[in-house]
Amino acid sequence: MSIDLPGQHVLDISHLTVEFRTGSGWSPAVRDLSLTIGRNEVFGLVGESGSGKSVSAMSILGLLPRRSTRISGGHVRLGKTDLLGATSKQLDQVRGSRVGMIFQEPMTSLNPAYTIGEQIAESVRRHRGATRRDAWDRAVSLLSRVGIPTAARNAERYPHHFSGGMRQRAMIAMALACEPELLIADEPTTALDVTVQALILDLIAELQAESDMSVLLITHDLAVVSEVADRVGVMYAGELVELAPTADVFNAPQHPYTSGLLSSILALDSTREFAGIPGSVPSVDREFPGCRFADRCDFATDACTEGPVALRRSAGRTHRCLRADELVLEGAR
Amino acid sequence: MLTFAARRLGILLITLVLVTVIGFLLIHITPGDPAVAAAGPDADQATIAATRTELGLDRPLIVQFWEYMTGLVRLDFGTSFDGGRPVLDAITDRLPATLSLVVASLLVALLISIPLGVGTAVHRGTIWDRIGVLLASLGVALPDFFVGLVLVLVLALQLGMFDATGYVPLFDDPIQWAYLLVLPALTLGTTVAAELTRHIRASVSDVLELDYVRTARAKGLGSTRVILKHASRNAAMPVVTVFGNQIARLLGGTVIVEQIFSIPGIGQLLVQSVFTRDIPMVLGIGIFIAMIVLLVNVLIDLSYGWLNPKVRA
Numbered sequence: 001m002s003i004d005l006p007g008q009h010v011l012d013i014s015h016l017t018v019e020f021r022t023g024s025g026w027s028p029a030v031r032d033l034s035l036t037i038g039r040n041e042v043f044g045l046v047g048e049s050g051s052g053k054s055v056s057a058m059s060i061l062g063l064l065p066r067r068s069t070r071i072s073g074g075h076v077r078l079g080k081t082d083l084l085g086a087t088s089k090q091l092d093q094v095r096g097s098r099v100g101m102i103f104q105e106p107m108t109s110l111n112p113a114y115t116i117g118e119q120i121a122e123s124v125r126r127h128r129g130a131t132r133r134d135a136w137d138r139a140v141s142l143l144s145r146v147g148i149p150t151a152a153r154n155a156e157r158y159p160h161h162f163s164g165g166m167r168q169r170a171m172i173a174m175a176l177a178c179e180p181e182l183l184i185a186d187e188p189t190t191a192l193d194v195t196v197q198a199l200i201l202d203l204i205a206e207l208q209a210e211s212d213m214s215v216l217l218i219t220h221d222l223a224v225v226s227e228v229a230d231r232v233g234v235m236y237a238g239e240l241v242e243l244a245p246t247a248d249v250f251n252a253p254q255h256p257y258t259s260g261l262l263s264s265i266l267a268l269d270s271t272r273e274f275a276g277i278p279g280s281v282p283s284v285d286r287e288f289p290g291c292r293f294a295d296r297c298d299f300a301t302d303a304c305t306e307g308p309v310a311l312r313r314s315a316g317r318t319h320r321c322l323r324a325d326e327l328v329l330e331g332a333r
Numbered sequence: 334m335l336t337f338a339a340r341r342l343g344i345l346l347i348t349l350v351l352v353t354v355i356g357f358l359l360i361h362i363t364p365g366d367p368a369v370a371a372a373g374p375d376a377d378q379a380t381i382a383a384t385r386t387e388l389g390l391d392r393p394l395i396v397q398f399w400e401y402m403t404g405l406v407r408l409d410f411g412t413s414f415d416g417g418r419p420v421l422d423a424i425t426d427r428l429p430a431t432l433s434l435v436v437a438s439l440l441v442a443l444l445i446s447i448p449l450g451v452g453t454a455v456h457r458g459t460i461w462d463r464i465g466v467l468l469a470s471l472g473v474a475l476p477d478f479f480v481g482l483v484l485v486l487v488l489a490l491q492l493g494m495f496d497a498t499g500y501v502p503l504f505d506d507p508i509q510w511a512y513l514l515v516l517p518a519l520t521l522g523t524t525v526a527a528e529l530t531r532h533i534r535a536s537v538s539d540v541l542e543l544d545y546v547r548t549a550r551a552k553g554l555g556s557t558r559v560i561l562k563h564a565s566r567n568a569a570m571p572v573v574t575v576f577g578n579q580i581a582r583l584l585g586g587t588v589i590v591e592q593i594f595s596i597p598g599i600g601q602l603l604v605q606s607v608f609t610r611d612i613p614m615v616l617g618i619g620i621f622i623a624m625i626v627l628l629v630n631v632l633i634d635l636s637y638g639w640l641n642p643k644v645r646a
Contacts, residue, residue, distance in 0.1 A: 063550060067458060088556065095553030103551075108544040113566045113641060122562075123552045158642040174552070 009077075010181050010214045011037040011060070016074035018052070018059050020284055026070065027285035029055045031238045033074070034311065037182065042208060042215040044229030044246065046222060046261070050281045052238040053218045057184050059084075060216075061099060062091050078182065097127040100175030104187035106167035110159040116143070116170050117155030123177045142173040146203060165196035169203065176207060183208070186218045201228060222265055226250055226332070234258045237282050237292045240311060243318040250332045254319040256297045259329035291322070299323055337638060341631045352623040353405065356616050357398055370610035371414040388414060401616075410620070411613035415606075420617035424599060430500055431587055431598035434521065437514045438583055441522025442529055449526075450533025450572075451560065457538050465530065472527025477586045481520035481593045489516060498595040517594040521586050525579045532575045536568040543567075570640050577633040581626045 018030040030052040037043045045053045058064045060076050060083060076083040078098060083091065095101075103109045111119060120139035124130045130138065136155070144151035146169040159167060168188060175183055185204060189197035205228045208215050217229060225232055225246065232249045234242040234257065242255040253259040260277035279296040288294065290305035297304070304322055311320050321327070368385035369376070376384070385391050389400070404411060410420035453465035489497040495516050501509040540546060541564055549563040550556075588600035595601075599618055606614035637644045 061551060063547060092553040092555045095551055097553055101548075101551040103544060103548065105544050109548045111545040111549065111563050111567070112643060114563075122554065126552070126554055126558075160643050171548075174548075 008038055009036040010039050010041075010079065011216065012075075012077040013056070013060070014074055014076075016056065016059065016076060017072045018055050018064070019070050019072050021068045021070075022285045024285065026072070028072070029069075029238055029284045030059070032311075033235075033240055035233050035240065035243060037214050037216055039181075040208070040212055040214055041231065042205070042217060042229045044225035044232045045216060045218045045235060046220065046225055046232055047235035048220055048281050050237075050284075051235040052284075053235050054186050056235075057101075057186050057216060057218050060184065061095050061101060062086070062088070063101075093127075096123045096175075096180075097178045098180050099182045099184060100178070100180040101184040102168070102171045102175045102186065102188050104190050106164050106171055106191060109171055110162075110167055112159055115156050115158055116162065120155075120170070120174045120177050123174060127178045138177065139173070142177055143170065146170070146173045146176075146207075147199075148173075164192050165200065168192060168196075168200050172200075172203065172207070176213075179211065180213060182214050182216060184216045184218070187220070188217070189224060190219070190221070197224075204228065222250075222261060222332070234261065238284060239292055239320060241293065241320045243311075248317065253329045253331055254317050254324040254327075255293075255321045256299050256327070256329060257293050259331065260296075262332040263330060265332060291320070299327055337644070338635060341634050345627050345631050348627055349620075349624060352627075353402065353620055354398075356619045356623075357401065360612055360616055361394060365610055367414060367610040367612050405620070410617035413606075413614050414611045415609050415614070420613050423602060423614065424618060424621050427597060427599045427602050429502060430596050431584075431591070431600060433500075433503060433510065433514060434517055434587055434590065434596060434598060435580075435583055437511075437518035438521035438525065438586075439580075441518045442525035442579070445523070445526035446529035446533055450530045451537050451565075453530070453534045454537035454541060455556075455560065457534075462534075465534070469527045469530040469534075472523050473531065475524065477520055477524055478589050478593060480523055481517070481590055484516050484520055485593070498593075500594070500596040500598075513594075517590050517596060520593070521583060521590050524586070525583055528579060529572065529575060532572050533568070536571045537564060540564045540568040566640055570637065573633050573636055573640070577630050580629045584622050584626065 013036070014034045016030060016033040017028050019026040020029045033052070033056055035043070035045075045056065047053045055064065055069075059069075059071055060078075062083070071084055074084070078094060081090075081094065081098075083094065086094070110116070117136055117139045120142055121130075121132070121135035124135035124138050125132065128135075140151045140155045143155055148154050148166060148169055154162075154166075159170075162170060172188075183204070188204065189200050192200060201224060204215065204217075207213070215228075217225065219225060229246045232242075232244065232246050233240050234249070234255065236257045242249060242253065242258045244254070249258060250262065253262060257277070264277065277296055282288070282292065288305070290303075290307055291297070291300070291309045294300040294304045301323070309320050309322055311318060312324075314325055317324070366381075368381050368388060368390050371388060372381045372384040389397060401411060408421065410424070412419050413423060449465050449469070453462045456462050485497050489495045496513060497516075499513050501513055503510045537560075541560075546559060546564055549559045554563070587596075587598055588603060590596070591598045591600040592604065599622070603615065603618045605611075606618065
């Protein structure tokens with residue numbers, strides 16, 4: 001687990017605001033997001049679809065489409081490198097080298113026209129100036145490391161020969177090809193069969209444990225986070241609403257939204273009723289006078305809708321709820 | 334991959350036979366008596382009848398067809414009614430001029446369409462994109478002969494930059510050869526370029542939205558490499574198909590453009606032969622052009638295998 005010391009952070013996001021072009025101008029999809037990821041830490045970023053978690057991850061590497069999105073505030077630092085102010089050339093030196101990324105859709109994230117080995121090797125050639133032969137050898141050993149059988153032969157095959165799980169393993173090998181400081185895994189298990197999900201998750205945890213690498217794990221699946229993350233950030237409608245060590249979030253959530261998310265996990269051995277949260281995530285261009293969760297919250301008072309609620313620290317916890325101190329919310333288990 | 338190629342070649346042969354049958358029948362049901370034309374304007378009935386027997390036109394159609402087909406297998410396209418010259422010789426004599434025109438036109442088409450198509454796709458929605466799309470639409474809408482006549486009028490006759498017409502074989506004078514080909518190649522090439530630009534733009538902008546392009550960017554490959562390596566190969570698939578169709582169109586276009594610029598190519602020969610009712614020549618040229626178009630399409634089919642490994646399976 002990381003200690004919050006400046007300089008120890010691999011990734012430092014502060015007051016990040018990302019806006020989308022909508023019919024009526026620009027609307028913030030990520031609002032004032034601040035979080036840090038320590039060395040060798042696994043940070044889970046959780047939220048429903050539309051909460052802004054993937055957008056946040058994409059904006060770290062500048063992968064958002066330039067014409068329909070803009071970053072209107074904040075900064076993102078990778079170690080001492082300012083990523084938001086970086087030129088595209090500087091960003092290209094970070095992408096794939098210091099930060100590796102894997103995506104939700106292993107079926108479409110690999111180029112159908114090139115062999116698996118080539119797609120891994122080109123990254124090694126690009127960032128390490130390796131020769132074709134050396135880069136290929138590295139690709140084969142990486143494939144073997146991520147659990148692809150007969151890696152030397154499979155490296156010469158094309159993505160359509162691979163199953164979803166194998167492709168995601170190949171994506172992981174590609175992301176780790178240059179031993180990055182940070183791995184961003186954007187819903188890495190969502191598109192996979194349940195049986196394969198656990199294997200991929202184990203693999204990520206294993207690879208993280210045997211290196212210095214930090215992981216930003218983005219998922220809507222709390223069960224995934226509970227297994228591997230050291231700390232968790234919960235996002236709702238573009239805002240971070242809670243940030244704490246994983247056990248704290250699960251045992252004693254401070255924000256009603258977190259509690260609602262936890263209660264919507266189906267536990268077979270539990271006698272508790274499956275609850276869920278009424279309503280749905282508001283669209284990005286909807287503005288609220290106060291807390292963005294207030295109209296779906298069982299505990300909302302008039303005060304909640306009066307003015308914007310800032311991220312606050314109380315009793316050693318970070319959250320965005322005015323009533324956190326008086327509420328005792330249900331956790332998981 | 335080998336069975337893939339063999340299958341394609343089989344289809345090619347069948348198509349070729351069909352083309353020959355249809356061409357043969359079409360020419361023989363068109364009105365007008367080739368024997369009359371071959372015998373000359375002042376021939377009497379006896380001469381015409383003699384000419385008919387000499388050319389073998391008095392025999393049943395099926396016999397004529399069988400003879401023609403067996404000849405084709407030995408690459409014998411028959412002899413011209415007009416002077417008795419072997420058809421294949423006449424075609425190969427004219428081939429370099431037409432080939433020069435086609436290759437130069439393709440070069441013009443690719444040099445315009447690739448940068449314009451990729452550029453507009455990458456800068457989609459900007460003013461450059463709109464200008465590019467406007468130019469492409471204009472190019473598609475304007476017919477070959479119109480573009481050619483305007484080029485001749487402005488660049489050759491008004492500005493005197495080029496000679497209006499003419500052709501010099503490549504090995505006689507390469508510089509003059511290239512110089513004289515500029516206008517006809519621009520005439521034929523621009524319409525093809527316009528069509529290709531539209532397809533390249535559509536195809537590249539589709540591919541740029543795909544997940545694996547994002548993966549390539551996330552690897553830090555740099556936008557040039559992302560576009561040239563990861564986007565272009567997949568974007569090329571639909572474009573290559575259009576390219577194949579455009580070659581057929583280009584060969585058709587040579588008929589008009591060779592007339593405008595007095596290029597002694599196959600297109601010009603075809604026009605002459607139609608006027609003199611030289612059946613073996615018209616048929617031979619038709620089959621020869623069909624062969625080229627089919628061959629190009631086989632090459633294009635084979636290129637799919639290279640572009641998309643899934644096709645090889």
